Amino acid sequence: MVEKVNLKDKILISYGTGGKYTQEFINNYVLKHFKSKILSELLDSAVLNFEMDSKIAFTTDSYTVSPIFFPGGDIGKLSICGTINDLLCVGAIPKYISVSLIIEEGLEFEVIDKILSSIEEVANEENVEIVTGDTKVVEKGSCDKVFITTAGIGVVNKNICLHYNRISPGDVVIISGNIAEHGLAVLLSRGGFGFDCKIQSDCSSLKPMLEQLFNKEISSHIKFMRDPTRGGISAVLNEVVHKRKDVSIEIEEELVPLSGSVKNLCELLSFDPLNIANEGKVVIIVDKNFAEETVKVLRQHPLGKNARIIGEVTTENKGRVILKTTYGTKRIVDMPIAEELPRIC
Amino acid sequence: MLYDIIQSFRDTNIVKKELEVITYVAKDIKRDVFIMEVCGTHTMQISKFGLRKLLPKNIKLISGPGCPVCVTPIEYVDKAIYIVRNYNVILATFGDLFRVPGSESSLEKEKSDGKDVRIVYSPEEIIALSKESQDKDIVFLSIGFETTMPGIAAVAKEIKDNGINNVYFLLGNKFFLPALEVLILHSRSYILSNINTTSSIDGFILPGHLSSIIGEKSYLWISKKYNLPGVITGFEPLDILRGIRMILEMIIVNKPEIKNEYTRVVTYEGNIDAKKFILEVFTFKSSKWRGIGVVPDSGVEFKEGYKQYDAEVKFDIPKINNISEFTGCRCNDVLIGKITPFECALFATVCTPENPKGACMVSQEGACAAYYKYERDDV
Structure with missing residues (x-):
């Protein structure tokens, strides 16, 4: 009989060996948080039911973040929200999620418990089910505390068809709110800057906001959606013009929504907020005749209160993303090369 | 608060008014005017805000050598890489240098290879690092112009005063003014090829941050000795345009002087304490600038009493020969x-x-x- 673990205990390598310790971990930790009939069967695969005539969306993502707890979230919340948002961005309503953990030996159970609670909380709120998963424990130093891989399955809304190919000149680009908050929150929580500036990560599930949009007639006029995570808005818009070399995207500097503290910090560190990660925002490209209404629907939800039109699809500089500055001049917005590093000297 | 202040220097209407004045003055000059910005931050801002395109056609902005990373020779990165490969040290660097290629590797690549390379945001951090890592020596990659030197000097002093014995500096700092003079001499002998004219530099947009340390008076020789105007300029679009306008006004009356647009930060004397700090710890030596060559009295070495913190004294680094630039690189x-x-x-x-x-x-x-x-x- 394996002793029931105490939250203060540390995770030993034995918890990943597939024997009694693993059983103990799954029964007392995982199943405590993830109450799913399908999961509780503990079969080799989850067996799922779907309406036969719907398209299914399937996605996966791995999460590593340092520190694992940051203002506005933690790696658990990040992993489930990220997968939910990826499904939503192809017009799918998320249904089932898998969660796999790679844990560094010696991590406190308490930490894992908190992370699992965060996942549980989002799953309950968003009505998605954790149906399968896996746990491995690796030697100290082989990973940084915990890595999480989530995969998700969703049912695509029949009213919606999102694809690069649908984008045409004249379409309008919308962002659902203030940008660059996640990337800066994580950077600041690593410490070392010697100044006090509080920025919360925007880490959140877009489901309640986007579900409202999907239920409206206008959603059929949405051409493309993507959540601007790593690489920020710059990366998302550059990906579009890379796939669609026959168009350009022009955004206006003045229109890009930024909070005061994000502006300040970006000035200080010489960062371009367009390149910084978001975890609770979506870029939407929509037919211009339905743009205002799309913004209105987004704004009805607190997550979208700062939603606005930031630019349009044009043909003037094909294959490029262009920013119109406050002075009416134009410049290139490039694909970010690597993570932004503060400029000091 | 900070942003509000910045915003007032980006006000579109004021910027437009400034541009109108520039256009008016430029018309009167009736020839091409070449204004060089010697600070990398100005270069970035001019490009980022598209200021070049807003100016009248005969006002040409050209970019000088104002980025400390750019002028750091490849050999410096190679030395740093040699140390971290051959000694059990923590290499502490500003993010600026992290991805800069040496002759066959970069700090980023070395880190991925398991070497202990840490990015620091301020030199102060190496004190904390030295306490955490008693069993390892810390090598700080000390680069930057007069702007970063006082902070580095202060840390060196603190290390000495507290008897910390596991921190070393790989000195690559540079004094800016000797190079500026070399630049003026160079420019006089060059014909600017880009716009079919035989003019050389007509004036300088002088650095903002750097000037906050060295002060307005450090530049007076530019107008006295070389008859060139210069304006110490802040970094917002309005600052830069004002700087340009002030230079043009001096050109039109043919009265070159050194003026200060960035009065909210830069004084005539500069930061006296900071300058004292620099000279307490460092002394001048000749130094190689990438792209420019060896410039007398533009490099730093530790004064007596600090020499033991010089990484090149502590570690046995083989002489690295001058590395030639990539063929075709201009x-x-x-x-x-x-x-x-x-x-x-x-x-x-x-x-x-x-x-x-x-x-x-x-x-x-x-x-x-x-x-x-x-x-x-x-x-």
């Missing part, structure tokens, strides 16, 4: 404003920020990097 012409980045055949073809071949592309504030990032197409 950074030395770009750095002195002889050509614009667009005129280098490698620009945006072989040489890109992902795969930089020359000094001006390696750092995000280098002239080529700024032109590439924001202006490589005429948009």
Whole structure:
């Protein structure tokens, strides 16, 4: 009989060996948080039911973040929200999620418990089910505390068809709110800057906001959606013009929504907020005749209160993303090369 | 609060008014005017805000050597890599140097190879690092102009006063003014090829941050000895345009002087304490500038009493011969404003920020990097 673990205990390598310790971990930790009939069967695969005539969306993502707890979230919340948002961005309503953990030996159970609670909380709120998963424990130093891989399955809304190919000149680009908050929150929580500036990560599930949009007639006029995570808005818009070399995207500097503290910090560190990660925002490209209404629907939800039109699809500089500055001049917005590093000297 | 202040220097209406004045004055000058910005942050801002395109056609902005990373020779990065490969040390660096290629590796690559390379945001951090890592020596990659020198000198003093014995500095700092003079001499002998004229530099937009340390008076020789106007300028679009307007006004009345636009930060004397700090710890020596060559009295070495903290004294680093620049690279012409980045055949073809071949592309504030990032197409 394996002793029931105490939250203060540390995770030993034995918890990943597939024997009694693993059983103990799954029964007392995982199943405590993830109450799913399908999961509780503990079969080799989850067996799922779907309406036969719907398209299914399937996605996966791995999460590593340092520190694992940051203002506005933690790696658990990040992993489930990220997968939910990826499904939503192809017009799918998320249904089932898998969660796999790679844990560094010696991590406190308490930490894992908190992370699992965060996942549980989002799953309950968003009505998605954790149906399968896996746990491995690796030697100290082989990973940084915990890595999480989530995969998700969703049912695509029949009213919606999102694809690069649908984008045409004249379409309008919308962002659902203030940008660059996640990337800066994580950077600041690593410490070392010697100044006090509080920025919360925007880490959140877009489901309640986007579900409202999907239920409206206008959603059929949405051409493309993507959540601007790593690489920020710059990366998302550059990906579009890379796939669609026959168009350009022009955004206006003045229109890009930024909070005061994000502006300040970006000035200080010489960062371009367009390149910084978001975890609770979506870029939407929509037919211009339905743009205002799309913004209105987004704004009805607190997550979208700062939603606005930031630019349009044009043909003037094909294959490029262009920013119109406050002075009416134009410049290139490039694909970010690597993570932004503060400029000091 | 900070942003509100910044915003007032970006006000579109005031900027437009300033531009009207510039256009008016420029018309009167009736020839091409070449104004060089010698600070990388100015270069970036000019490109980022598209200021070049707002100016009248006869006002040409050219970029000088103002980025400390760009002018740091490849050998410096090689030395740092040699140390971290051969000694059990923590290499502490500003993020600016992290991705800069040496002759066959970079700090980023060394880190991925398991070497202990840490990015620090301020020199102060190495004190904490030295306490955490008693069993390892810390080597700080000390680069930057007079702007970063006082902070580094203060840390060196603190290390000495507290008897900390596991911190070393790989000194690559540079004094800016000796290089500026070399630049003026160079420019006099060059014909600027970019716009079919025989004019040389007509005036300088002088650095903001650096001047907050060295003060307005450090530049007076520029107008006295070389008859050139210069304006110490802040970094917002309005600052830069005002700086340009002030230079043009001096040109039109033919009365070159050194003026200060950035009075909210820079004083006539500069930061006396900071300058004292620098001279307490460092002394001058000649130093190699990438693209420019060896400039007398432009480098630093520790004074007596601090020499034991010099990484080149502590570690046995083999002599690294001068490394030649990539064939075809015209950074030395770009750095002195002889050509614009667009005129280098490698620009945006072989040489890109992902795969930089020359000094001006390696750092995000280098002239080529700024032109590439924001202006490589005429948009």
